[in-house]
Amino acid sequence: MKIAVISFFFLFCSWLKGQTLTPFQKDGQWGIRDERGKTILEPQFKEIGEIKSAEGIIPVKNQHGKWGFWKWKELLLECQFDNFRFTKVNTLLVQQHTRWGIYTLEGRCLLPCRYKYINHLDAHVYKAGLYNQWTLRSFSNEIKTRYEYDSLWYMGDNILKFCQVGNYGLMDMKGTVITTENTDLFLSMQPLQAEKIKTKPALVKPEESFKPTGLAYEKVFPFREGFARYLYQRKYGFIDRQSNIRLVPQYEDAGDFSESMVAIKLMGKWGFMDTLERLRVQPYYDQVWNFQNGVALVREGNTFNFVNKDGRPLYETSFERITPTPFGRYILQKNGKFGLADSHGKEMVSTKYERIEELPNRYILAMEHGLFGVLDPQGNQVVAFNYSVLQYDWDHQQILCMEPGGEIRLEIQP
DSSP: OHHHHHHHHHHHHHHHHTOOOEEEEETTEEEEEOTTSOEEEEEEESEEOOOBTTTTEEEEEOTTSOEEEEETTEEEEEEEESEEEEOTTSEEEEEETTEEEEEETTSOEEEEEEESEEEEOSSSEEEEEETTEEEEEETTOOBSSOSOBSEEEEEETTEEEEEETTEEEEEETTSOEEEESOHHHHHHHOGGGGGGOOOOOOOSSOOTTOOOTTOOOSEEEEEETTEEEEEETTEEEEEETTOOEEEEEEESEEOOOBTTEEEEEETTEEEEEETTOOEEEEEEESEEOOOBTTEEEEEETTEEEEEETTSOBSOSSOBSEEEEOTTSOEEEEETTEEEEEOTTSOEEEEEEESEEEEOTTSOEEEEETTEEEEEOTTSOEEEEEEESOEEEETTTTEEEEEETTEEEEEOOOO
8 A cells, every 4th residue: 555655756856857737817917727728726816937848847926026836836935025936956145134044955954045146156065155255164054154255156076166355266066275375364264264275386397587475366267177277466276176277387388188288379379288297289280179078279470270189180181171071070171172071180071072060960062063953961972962952851851852843842751
C-alpha cells in the first residue's frame, strides 16, 4: 500500500509539471486555468505575474497592489510583497517596504527582508547591501564578511574584486582577502582579517622599475583559466588567484587566456605567451584571435593564416581572408575562390568555389561555374552542381531549388 501511494505521488508530480497554466480575465479580475480549461484560481486578482509552470508557482497581485504566491491550488505566501523576481538557483527574491529578502520555492524564508540590495553570485553565496556597504552571506545567513566594502564585483573563477575607501583588492568566495593595492592601510582598517592577508611573492621576471609592494591596479579584468589581466601604469600583466604575478605588466595590450595561451602586444605587434611567460609565438602579427583546438587565427598585413602553439604557420602560403563560421569552422579565400577548413584549421574543401555557405546541418552550399550544388560535412558532393538558384529553408531544414517547371525540395538528412 505504501509503495502504491509513493508511486501515485510521483505520477501526480510528473503530471503537474507537464501542465500549462493560463491567466484569464473575468469582470476585470484575473484568475488561472489549466490546459483543460478548468479553473485553478478564481478570478479575484488585479494582476498575474510570470508563472513558473514546472514548479506550479503562480505570482498574484491583490487589489492593494501586494504580491503573493500560490503553488497550484495552495497558498504559498500571502500577498504582502511590493516586488519580486525569480532567480536561477530556484529561489524567490521578494521586496517588502523597500527591503529585499529570499524565500525558497516552498515558501520557507531564507533571509528576512532587511537588505537594500541582493545579488546572487552562485548557488550558495550572495552579496547583500545595506546603504552603500556590501557583504557576502550564505543562504543559511552565515556572514562571510562584515559590512565594509563600498562595492563588490564578481570576476569569475570564484574571485571577487572589492573597493574600500577608494582602494581595490581581490578576495575569494569565502571572504578571504587575496591581495589589496595598499596592504598597510587595509590592515589598519581590518584587524580581524589581518591573518588572512598573504604577502606578495617575488616576480617571475622582476624589473627595477616595477615594485610589487603597494601595487595599485588601475583596472582588473575577469579571470579566465585561473588568470586575471590587470592594468598598471598603462601596461598589462597577469596575476593568478593567489595574487602571484605571472606576467609582468610590460605589454601594450593583452587578451585573455585560452588553452593556456594568451595574446600579448609588443612594439605594435601581436604574439602569444604561455602561463610561464615564455614567448611561444613571436609578435609580428597585426591581429590575432584566441587559440581554439590547438590553433589560432592570425593576420599579417592583408593575409591570413593559422599558427600552432609552437608558432609554426599551418599553411606555407597565406590566404586573402579567413572567416570563422557560426558552426566552428572557417571559410578560406584565395585568388578570389572559396574553400572551407575544419575547427582545427585543416583544409577540408579546397579553395576552388565561387561561393561557400555553411548550413546549420553542417552541409555546405557551394557555387561552381555559376551553378549551385551541395557538399556533405566531409566535402563530398551530394547534390550535383546543376542548379542556378538554391536556397536553404530554415523552417523545414531543406534545400529549395527554384528551376523552370516548378519548385523542388531536396531532403538533406543531418
